[in-house]
Amino acid sequence: MRNVAIVGAGKIGSTIADMLVDSGDYRVIVFDRAPERLAELNRRDGVEGVMIDIGAPGVLEEALRGQFAVMSAAPFHLTGRIAEAAVAAGVHYLDLTEDVASTRHVKDLARQARTALIPQCGLAPGFITIIANDMAKGFDTLHDVRMRVGALPQFPSNALNYNLTWSTDGVINEYCEPCEAIVNGVAREMPPLEEREEFSIDGILYEAFNTSGGLGTLCETLQGKVRNLNYRTIRYPGHAAIMKALLQDLRLAERRDVLKDILENALPSTLQDVVIVFVTVTGLKKGRLVQETYANKLYGREVGGSFHSAIQVTTAAGITAVLDLLSDGALPGRGLVRQEDITLAAFLGNRFGRAYAMA
Incomplete structure (x- = not known):
């Protein structure tokens, strides 16, 4: 033992x-x-x-x-x-x-x-890194690796469409710090909360945007092997705009303790969450352009006699x-x-x- x-x-x-x-x-x-x-x-x-x-x-x-x-x-x-x-x-x-x-x-x-x-042994980085790297190995030539992860309430009920399911300090940090990426073969730092996109899974609309840290060490590992590599956090539509207003327009990125206090006293936690893992890899296999996608939704369950949320x-x-x-x-x-x-x-x-x- x-x-x-x-x-x-x-x-x-x-x-x-x-x-x-x-x-x-x-x-x-x-x-x-x-x-x-x-x-x-x-x-x-x-x-x-x-x-x-x-x-x-x-x-x-x-x-x-x-x-x-x-x-x-x-x-x-x-x-x-x-x-x-x-x-x-x-x-x-x-x-x-x-x-x-x-x-x-x-x-x-x-x-x-x-x-x-x-x-970095958690979800993102962590499992997302393992799955993306495994998928990338199956290609002769890599073009694009796109990694998307979100821990979301199943039943959003506020303007942020969000409940606290993870460390508040961690969420604020990833919304504020530069984001690593590979763009056209060059390692770069991208601004957080930018490059917003929308997509649907099972008929539900989501947004995704740059956040820091989700790639782990994959930028270093795939440097020179991939044309584009990026990581974005998944949220329900509207979340990024409000967070940008708080962090940038109201300058709470410079007063993170204040923002933490606001979020922890305004947003309830929930055990009714869903974790979404979404990875898309594009490249050449035997001379053909191929895209492969991994998509999974994970929910909470009982551990040690008590119920734990999906992110836990x-x-x-x-x-x-x-x-x-x-x-x-x-x-x-x-x-x-x-x-x-x-x-x-x-x-x-x-x-x-x-x-x-x-x-």
């Missing part, structure tokens, strides 16, 4: 803990600074919740001694601190971040690490599947491991990865 630590006892961290404990193969300890969250976790068999200040020198490093791995389910701005502690303690490290700067720091740390550092399940399934593959020796045990290094067959064949199975 493996000892695993989770930093962050929020919606995603608690779902990860439930999945790992249910498997019967992991002992789980969860670190957080919120006593009410830890009290809830401590009522569950097989999970120990411990309150620590991860910012205090040496505290997290000492707490990680004897663990097989640490999984970061904390806000993106803590990613670097947790990765540093993992390297110092000599334990494997996995995270869910979409923050580009944090991932670059993890990549730098991985050069000297004695253990595996695996960033898909995000937690991503990182637990990667942990399982690492534990089984199917992934390198040292240095940086990218999501593209994970085969789709191995991911979907994993007991946790099967949460992404097509309906």
Whole structure:
């Protein structure tokens, strides 16, 4: 049985803990600074919740001694601190971040690490990267790779057509930071909330627009191999226009704490959500121009005796599947491991990865 630590006892961290404990193969300890969250976790068999200040020198490093791995389910701005502690303690490290700067720091740390550092193990980046890379491998010549993901309420009921289903800090960050892309063969940074498009799935109209971080390391991997590569977040129509007004016209991009307070006090959370994964790859196969599309809708389900939302399940399934593959020796045990290094067959064949199975 493996000892695993989770930093962050929020919606995603608690779902990860439930999945790992249910498997019967992991002992789980969860670190957080919120006593009410830890009290809830401590009522569950097989999970120990411990309150620590991860910012205090040496505290997290000492707490990680004897663990097989640490999984970061904390806000993106803590990613670097947790990765540093993992390297110092000599334990494997996995995270869910979409923050580009944090991932670059993890990549730098991985050069000297004695253990595996695996960033971006969630939904996007994460599973979206694995599926897009797998599809791209089937082409002789790549033209376009378009990746679209959204976590949306099934029953939108406000002007934003949105409910809080994910980290508020994370959503604001991806709406504000530059977006990596490859355009006509050249790696570029694109502005967020731009290049809006509309499309339909099952008769429902959606919009998609640039957001930061969803490509993971795929820009670097496919540089020189693809003409166009981009990632956009899916929302219901009208969302992007309102967010641009808030962030740009009202300049709340410069006052993110204010915007966070507004969103968390105005938008309710919901467990009735749907995760949409939509990937289109175009290129040449045996001299013919071919387009292939992957489209999937995923919904919430019961884990550990309680119902979890679609974004909780898909995000937690991503990182637990990667942990399982690492534990089984199917992934390198040292240095940086990218999501593209994970085969789709191995991911979907994993007991946790099967949460992404097509309906």
